Amino acid sequence: MSNAHAxxxxxxxxxxxxxxxxxxxxxxxxxxxxxxxxxxxxxLLMFTALTVGLxxxxxxxxxxFSIELPxxxxxxxxxxxxxxxxxxxxxxxxxxxxxxxxxxxVFLVCLLAFALFLFFTGLDLGNRxxxxxxxxxxxxxxxxxxxxxxxxxxxxxIDKATVVYWRERKLNEVGxxxxxxxxxxxxxxxxxxxxxxxxxxxxxxxxVPAGLTPGLFDAAAPAAHDAHGGSGH
Amino acid sequence: xxxxxxxxGLGNDVPLWKRYVAGHHWRNAEEEFDACxxxxxxxxxxxxxxxxxxxxxxxxxxxxxxxxxxxxxxYLDWRWGCVNTGVLLISSYTMAASIRMxxxxxxxxxxxxxxxxxxxxxxxxxVKGTFEYLPKLSGWFFFLDPALPHYLDFKNGEALGGxxxxxxxxxxxxxxxxxxxxxSSDPWEPLWWSVYYCATGIHALHVVIGMSLIAWCWVRARMxxxxxxxxxxxxxxGLYWHLxxxxxxxxxxLLYLIH
Numbered sequence: 157m158s159n160a161h162a163x164x165x166x167x168x169x170x171x172x173x174x175x176x177x178x179x180x181x182x183x184x185x186x187x188x189x190x191x192x193x194x195x196x197x198x199x200l201l202m203f204t205a206l207t208v209g210l211x212x213x214x215x216x217x218x219x220x221f222s223i224e225l226p227x228x229x230x231x232x233x234x235x236x237x238x239x240x241x242x243x244x245x246x247x248x249x250x251x252x253x254x255x256x257x258x259x260x261x262v263f264l265v266c267l268l269a270f271a272l273f274l275f276f277t278g279l280d281l282g283n284r285x286x287x288x289x290x291x292x293x294x295x296x297x298x299x300x301x302x303x304x305x306x307x308x309x310x311x312x313x314i315d316k317a318t319v320v321y322w323r324e325r326k327l328n329e330v331g332x333x334x335x336x337x338x339x340x341x342x343x344x345x346x347x348x349x350x351x352x353x354x355x356x357x358x359x360x361x362x363x364v365p366a367g368l369t370p371g372l373f374d375a376a377a378p379a380a381h382d383a384h385g386g387s388g389h
Numbered sequence: 390x391x392x393x394x395x396x397x398g399l400g401n402d403v404p405l406w407k408r409y410v411a412g413h414h415w416r417n418a419e420e421e422f423d424a425c426x427x428x429x430x431x432x433x434x435x436x437x438x439x440x441x442x443x444x445x446x447x448x449x450x451x452x453x454x455x456x457x458x459x460x461x462x463x464y465l466d467w468r469w470g471c472v473n474t475g476v477l478l479i480s481s482y483t484m485a486a487s488i489r490m491x492x493x494x495x496x497x498x499x500x501x502x503x504x505x506x507x508x509x510x511x512x513x514x515x516v517k518g519t520f521e522y523l524p525k526l527s528g529w530f531f532f533l534d535p536a537l538p539h540y541l542d543f544k545n546g547e548a549l550g551g552x553x554x555x556x557x558x559x560x561x562x563x564x565x566x567x568x569x570x571x572x573s574s575d576p577w578e579p580l581w582w583s584v585y586y587c588a589t590g591i592h593a594l595h596v597v598i599g600m601s602l603i604a605w606c607w608v609r610a611r612m613x614x615x616x617x618x619x620x621x622x623x624x625x626x627g628l629y630w631h632l633x634x635x636x637x638x639x640x641x642x643l644l645y646l647i648h
Binding site for chain 2: 214
């Protein structure tokens with residue numbers, strides 16, 4: 157028996173590991189240098205500043221030249237930077253660069269699944285939320301109500317769009333003057349936003365959003381519309 | 390210490406990590422480590438898929454109601470988002486550095502870095518809860534909130550000796566049917582808040598879970614459980630924590646920086 161073993165041992169044959177799997181294990185115990193880790197942190201913080209700066213820059217460009225940038229610019233810029241940041245985290249903090257490649261494969265397959273989700277839900281985006289003409293009279297933008305206004309047992313049932321209901325309720329409670337003041341105060345809390353451009357099609361919204369039967373919301377809340385118009389943008 | 394494994398044949402005076410013996414069904418400790426890490430990556434994949442659903446919801450709803458999202462996003466202060474991004478990135482660094490310290494058997498620095506990571510987690514949740522969730526949901530402001538002075542005209546209550554101040558009409562920016570904010574400009578705004586609270590809420594839950602794991606690592610590290618030849622738990626906790634960071638890297642621009 158010992159004779160049979162001796163030659164194989166000299167050829168490096170291990171009975172317990174006939175395919176030599178043990179020899180090919182990747183080095184999981186890679187120690188990343190401290191400088192690398194700090195450097196990556198620095199780059200990540202820099203990219204964070206960059207993405208914030210670019211978002212603010214886009215706003216500035218839009219207001220200074222009074223032009224409207226297509227919305228995809230905002231999304232594309234932000235998502236590109238986020239992807240670079242995520243890749244750095246994955247490679248250096250989560251050690252995908254140094255660890256067994258199977259881990260990277262698992263993660264990439266997972267991203268593929270994510271892409272499939274997005275693709276198939278995106279396929280029917282054009283037909284989502286279209287309102288059947290028969291139902292159009294019963295449906296309004298922002299929902300049809302039917303939910304309780306608050307937590308208490310005897311809270312009334314909302315009979316219109318939630319947003320409209322609460323707006324009217326506050327309007328009745330504090331009166332139009334204070335309402336306008338409050339709206340102005342809350343509206344100015346953060347950077348002024350020019351989200352309400354022309355009502356018609358623009359470069360950013362070439363179609364009237366499906367589900368929004370034109371004019372329905374205005375009909376439901378004329379007061380609300382006035383209040384909005386007078387909020388002082 | 391109840392799980393003391395005597396197979397190593399080493400005495401109690403030797404640190405736990407030196408006494409650690411890989412499971413008998415593994416060829417060696419390296420293989421065990423690889424398998425654990427692979428298993429954890431599979432788990433992380435399911436976590437990513439959990440958030441993938443939310444990102445899909447975000448994509449669809451933002452495509453359908455772009456104004457509601459731009460409008461909703463304008464209620465958020467990008468500066469808080471930025472602070473929290475910085476906090477999470479730094480905590481990711483301290484976590485990675487902590488693993489490095491255990492690999493080099495620099496126990497006290499490793500434990501210190503774990504503690505800093507934990508504190509960063511607290512900081513993140515504090516900012517999120519105190520300056521974002523609380524006022525937006527209820528109208529109650531922490532007295533140090535830099536936004537508070539703008540709204541003092543509408544103050545209508547105080548609590549805990551002035552520690553919290555209530556601003557009439559500010560709250561109610563709640564998800565879906567709980568929405569009761571009166572000054573909204575878009576009929577679909579409740580949808581925006583649903584997406585916002587689901588995404589950030591589930592993320593915050595992950596921060597809490599990550600912090601619990603880090604605390605557990607710290608306790609075990611005090612027993613000397615981790616060192617150059619055995620640090621699987623810290624490594625996987627680190628992976629989890631980095632995933633939390635990874636999700637936030639995408640949530641931050643999607644929620645705070647749209648216009």
